[in-house]
Amino acid sequence: MVFIAFEGGDGAGKSTQVAALAAWLRERGQEVVVTREPGGTELGGRIRELLLHGGEVAPRAEALLFAADRAHHVATFVRPALERGAVVLTDRYVDSSVAYQGAGRDLQAAEIAGLSAWATGGLVPHLTALLDVAPETGRARRSCRVEDRMETEAEAFHARVRQGFLALAEAAPHRYLVLDAAQPPEVISAAVVARVGELLAGADPTLRTPASTSSSSTTAVAAPGPDPAESAAPTRDSAATSEHVAPSAPSSSGEVVGRSESRSGGA
Ligand SMILES: Nc1ncnc2c1ncn2[C@@H]1O[C@H](COP(=O)(O)OP(=O)(O)OP(=O)(O)O)[C@@H](O)[C@H]1O
Numbered sequence: 001m002v003f004i005a006f007e008g009g010d011g012a013g014k015s016t017q018v019a020a021l022a023a024w025l026r027e028r029g030q031e032v033v034v035t036r037e038p039g040g041t042e043l044g045g046r047i048r049e050l051l052l053h054g055g056e057v058a059p060r061a062e063a064l065l066f067a068a069d070r071a072h073h074v075a076t077f078v079r080p081a082l083e084r085g086a087v088v089l090t091d092r093y094v095d096s097s098v099a100y101q102g103a104g105r106d107l108q109a110a111e112i113a114g115l116s117a118w119a120t121g122g123l124v125p126h127l128t129a130l131l132d133v134a135p136e137t138g139r140a141r142r143s144c145r146v147e148d149r150m151e152t153e154a155e156a157f158h159a160r161v162r163q164g165f166l167a168l169a170e171a172a173p174h175r176y177l178v179l180d181a182a183q184p185p186e187v188i189s190a191a192v193v194a195r196v197g198e199l200l201a202g203a204d205p206t207l208r209t210p211a212s213t214s215s216s217s218t219t220a221v222a223a224p225g226p227d228p229a230e231s232a233a234p235t236r237d238s239a240a241t242s243e244h245v246a247p248s249a250p251s252s253s254g255e256v257v258g259r260s261e262s263r264s265g266g267a
């Protein structure tokens with residue numbers, strides 16, 4: 001029903017926020033599926049090992065392996081969950097490829113975005129929560145564990161990755177919630193919950209009340225609607241660009257949400 005991605009640099013707090021939002025949604029009786037990239041499927045787990053803990057991978061091979069993981073993940077896991085009405089939360093998605101392989105390495109962001117669009121059949125999240133934090137802050141947070149192949153990159157690499165994420169958010173602001181991830185986790189999750197509450201209220205117009213247009217964390221959360229496709233609301237891309245206006249209903253599961261070409265606006 002609703003597809004939400006969490007993006008940001010290493011140690012930004014993605015997994016923390018995914019878990020907090022999942023708990024909040026479950027408390028309200030919503031079916032939630034939590035997943036991640038790379039590695040959200042059995043095949044993906046093997047690809048993840050190759051990518052993060054194997055030897056050197058040539059940039060184009062790396063881009064293709066991430067895309068292969070994503071193609072399998074979307075086809076066999078994400079789309080089926082959306083089709084049965086779940087809210088799907090993914091810890092990293094297309095933007096991570098664009099930011100890391102596009103902004104961070106030698107390939108063009110537009111090439112990576114195009115590859116991912118092909119891999120996913122154009123499935124774009126209804127909302128992407130971007131946890132923006134200085135690379136040194138992220139690094140300090142993960143200092144206690146063994147770093148993977150991406151994390152050991154130089155600080156300048158991570159600075160380019162950060163700018164890559166921000167450029168994607170700037171290119172399609174209505175599909176993003178950019179969060180200052182240096183704030184305490186509870187402050188961040190309150191902002192996430194407020195936005196997701198609005199999004200879900202929009203998915204089921206019968207639950208849309210004046211309160212649902214506020215940023216209150218007590219906003220009613222829609223149960224899975226009878227058929228989101230029946231709500232004659234515009235698609236997300238023609239929807240409000242302001243934080244203060246309730247977003248329109250997401251289109252039905254499996255559809256392309258938003259314009260994939262806006263992804264190519266990255267650095
Ligand atoms: N807003 C925050 N402020 C301070 N510490 C935080 C915050 N969010 C998460 N942390 C802590 O920072 C560490 C990294 O958080 P988390 O694992 O959620 O980040 P991540 O973005 O998923 O990292 P990775 O990229 O390594 O998967 C954890 O120890 C977590 O408890």
Ligand SMILES: [Mg+2]
Nearest residue numbers: 014015016091
């Ligand atoms: Mg994580």
